[in-house]
Amino acid sequence: MVELCALASGSNGNCYYIGNEKDAVLVDAGISTRKILHRMDEAGLQPSKVRGIIISHEHSDHVHGVRILSKKLGVPAWFTQGTLDSLKHGEAPELVQIFIPDKVIKIGSMTIHPFLKNHDAAEPCSFRIEHDDWHVGVFTDIGEPCARLKNHLRKCHAMFLETNYDEKMLWDGSYPYHLKARVASAHGHLSNDQAFELIRDHAGPELVHVFLSHLSGENNRPELAAARFESLSDRFNISLTSRSTFSGFCRLR
Numbered sequence: 001m002v003e004l005c006a007l008a009s010g011s012n013g014n015c016y017y018i019g020n021e022k023d024a025v026l027v028d029a030g031i032s033t034r035k036i037l038h039r040m041d042e043a044g045l046q047p048s049k050v051r052g053i054i055i056s057h058e059h060s061d062h063v064h065g066v067r068i069l070s071k072k073l074g075v076p077a078w079f080t081q082g083t084l085d086s087l088k089h090g091e092a093p094e095l096v097q098i099f100i101p102d103k104v105i106k107i108g109s110m111t112i113h114p115f116l117k118n119h120d121a122a123e124p125c126s127f128r129i130e131h132d133d134w135h136v137g138v139f140t141d142i143g144e145p146c147a148r149l150k151n152h153l154r155k156c157h158a159m160f161l162e163t164n165y166d167e168k169m170l171w172d173g174s175y176p177y178h179l180k181a182r183v184a185s186a187h188g189h190l191s192n193d194q195a196f197e198l199i200r201d202h203a204g205p206e207l208v209h210v211f212l213s214h215l216s217g218e219n220n221r222p223e224l225a226a227a228r229f230e231s232l233s234d235r236f237n238i239s240l241t242s243r244s245t246f247s248g249f250c251r252l253r
């Protein structure tokens, strides 16, 4: 059995839970430890099952809570060297482990496949997490899908997939031009349309659940992201994540 949920997802903070009967990992810790533990409690999850915190990249919506969370749970946080070196002063936890893109890591009974992604950070990674032949993807903060991503995505039964912005809302919105261009660039974020095309064309036959993730508060609305994916709802389940509450579970068994 593998169960997954987003404890927080959005451009203001991210934390994803993937666990089995015995062990769990958190991917990113971009909200406070207090909020993460509160939402785990709401979801009925045991913090004592968490064996490690895997960090995708150094942006604050992914690392804000990591130092305290690692200390509180007594588990290491895993970084690429590039990400670790890019943390701001005082952000690094005491318990640190280094991973290398494309080199498999074992955390408890779970197997993690980290791989590089296109995003404006030092050494940003996406992850495919494997247990008992179940495969879960954490695919957020991606400017442009690459061959590696399509390859990992095809194997997944469930995933967190970035639907960061609606094209029209971004370009009509209040961001200064340089920020709009950054979001839409090959090293920014996936739009609803990009994510839709990616999954329509590259999902494997075994995909059962997609969490629409990392929505922008400025440039997207949950109902727009959900509507974009409506035509795929006969192929797999689609649900939204939230910045302010846990997402509900997907359970693979």
Ligand SMILES: [Zn+2]
Pocket (backbone or CB within 6 Å): 010, 011, 014, 059, 061, 062, 141, 214
């Ligand atoms: Zn982010």
Ligand SMILES: [Zn+2]
Pocket (backbone or CB within 6 Å): 057, 059, 119, 121, 141
């Ligand atoms: Zn980012």
